[in-house]
Amino acid sequence: GENVEQHPSTLSVQEGDSAVIKCTYSDSASNYFPWYKQELGKGPQLIIDIRSNVGEKKDQRIAVTLNKTAKHFSLHITETQPEDSAVYFCAAFSFNDYKLSFGAGTTVTVRA
């Protein structure tokens, strides 16, 4: 099955700086890559996603890049704000088993 690895596990940034989270996947049949933000005591919320026919996607301060050849994708948050503090999960959907496989998560702390 698909194996998704996520790094780093924790990330502390100064307010206004950028944050980057990286994920790798193993299954070449994966073609959909969502990113979720989870706040304490809440369920994950979809913040951005990308499909394998696209190399980059941007939504205001959030961007995602995908390198299919290297099987890795990244989340970029620019001009970080305290409300960006949360746990972020990457995931990959594979047509081999029709399942969404998740990374272990990155705890992002934005220091004021």
Add this chain to the structure above:
Amino acid sequence: DGGITQSPKYLFRKEGQNVTLSCEQNLNHDAMYWYRQDPGQGLRLIYYSQIVNDFQKGDIAEGYSVSREKKESFPLTVTSAQKNPTAFYLCASSIGGDSNQPQHFGDGTRLSIL
């Protein structure tokens, strides 16, 4: 408002007891999912259902059971056979289970052992 509702928010189970977690969605989604979340780990798939009256085991189905009698409801029963049930349980839904469509999550149920 459309969304996914999980209840209760907190649940306590005694040894040897079965408990059922509720998940309801009004998004008219065909597919529904149950995940388990443990500290420091990603979400792990317990069961999923692509259509009413049909469901499949995920990666960690042992000790759990589900039913899908209605499109909007997908309850999860944690049986006494699940020896380590303490976790945060998340329900999700998507338009279709056989396509790469976004999954939307509820706010979870935290299950603890008394």
